[in-house]
Amino acid sequence: MGGNAFFTLLTSDSYAVGAVTLAASLKDFDPDVCVCVLVTADVSDGVLLSLNRVFDEVIEIGLLECHGTTYETVLERPDLKDTLTKLHLWDQEQYSKIVYLDADTLPVKSMRTLFDVEVSETVIGACPDIGWPDMFNSGVMVLKPSKATYKALIDTYKTKQELIDGADQGLLNVFFENNWLHIPFIYNVAFSGAYQYRPAFLHFRDKIACIHFIGTNKPWTSTAPNDLLAPYFDKWWSRFAQIRAFAQLPGYSVPLASETAALKDSSQSLAKLSDVPVKAETIRTSANWNPALGPPPADTLPEGANLVYSSHVNAWDQKRPDRSASQRGRSKHKNTMKALSKSLSKTRIDEEE
Template identity: 35%
Template structure:
């Protein structure tokens, strides 16, 4: 929602499309419809989806298959994909002058591109080839970035025009690791990318004092202005839309208004889909075998990792 508002505020002339999963609650979908020209439901567990068969062989790539659906938006000739944890700081319509696959280098390994922002041409043919690539080779990093870098393997060496300047995908990791360069070039940033486990919406914002709490947990604290920009946009332009849809139903914004920021700072609880029904171990096993693991819930990577850690300890 904040990403959409930031694009609109900087007068993009392009249509905006949101890809969402089936877990997104209906009131939240209504807000997205107000902000985006199209809201497309992506359900890789739907047996009518070609990604469903790929999941049978590579169940660990469920979230990756969701992202690859952007290539099915064939009603458009060219698109710029942007992760939900990005924020636009200036108009970026000039990215449409680039060709597939244009992206900025990743701060962790510059011969790889970061898949948080990239230019592509929707194509069912490419979509099918990407799924086949996933089935046969998987992902070297367990996610979409590994798949895409493996598929578009000539990005690093073939055409420099497909290397986006870093200002189109400025990450908090880069600010932390090369502060002098950020001081030199950071003022020209057009897109900031909140990489890492802690996202802007995991913080708490005090609207009265215009401050973000909990910044010490994340490298982006070296330049908290981006976090403040994110939260100010959320509190002024997105929160009112959420309140319209949710009404008196409680939801968690992580935001404290001036009236709420008292000694026992009241906070509202998060918009969440209802908890999934409990299933037996046998049912869960069958779902795994059918490629229908609950990637966003009990079968998430974090839960599996936690279980493994408990055994190893």
């Protein structure tokens, strides 16, 4: 059996940008720990290539969809329908202990200490959920892989037709109801609008190890919803700006130096510069063409006809109104008389001297 590893999950291209940024951030603090990602068949080939550049191991798994509609009707989160695929974590017995993080988390300190949590095949470590602290949040977990636990989880998945959230967190809280160890909230900090949250956040923010961008406000899709999260949105964009060129993630171009600087300044700037992720097959060949390295791709179309022609004339380049011949004649006569008068005056002065 192998050693420890960080894991995340990707069931589509929509969270790919979050996954590569998470991997890069984990390696910033703990470069010697293996970083892995579980992927399903819905992840495109282009994104798979990017994942293989950033992650130490990319593991393909089958999709497990949620039962019921709670995740959609109550939470209004249709993106949660694939989260039960997370159960495959317990099938990864090639590792002795796993620290799992959702792809929408951002470590801002080392997460290595979580490997010291004393978990077993039937006991996991997790942080309390911000919505109901008697439950745990499944966005960050410490677990020991086990085929037996994996089978028991799959059996529970097949028999439990309706869960509190209709997704993985509800099922895992049922399965590990009295068998989870409390991990400090600083390892999975989610935002809450509760009145006591702000003073607590400000008091403990220097201890925060990992931010969890729960809900629909992700750094790659929106601006920070409040001033508390804004610095972490900036941190996320700053790290993504550094990794995006190496990852070569389809749908994301390399930022200019000026853009990178702006990305670090404020989340308002980030909103204007943020990209919209698209699948690899929608990227035109010409979008990846570098004119410095070769001729245009053969399958591209001429675009000269689409150019908009316009002209600009400076005010000082405008022609002056035309004058009549008599006006031009009078002007020349005056200039001639001035020149003669000046010459005669100079001659008199010379003679007097």
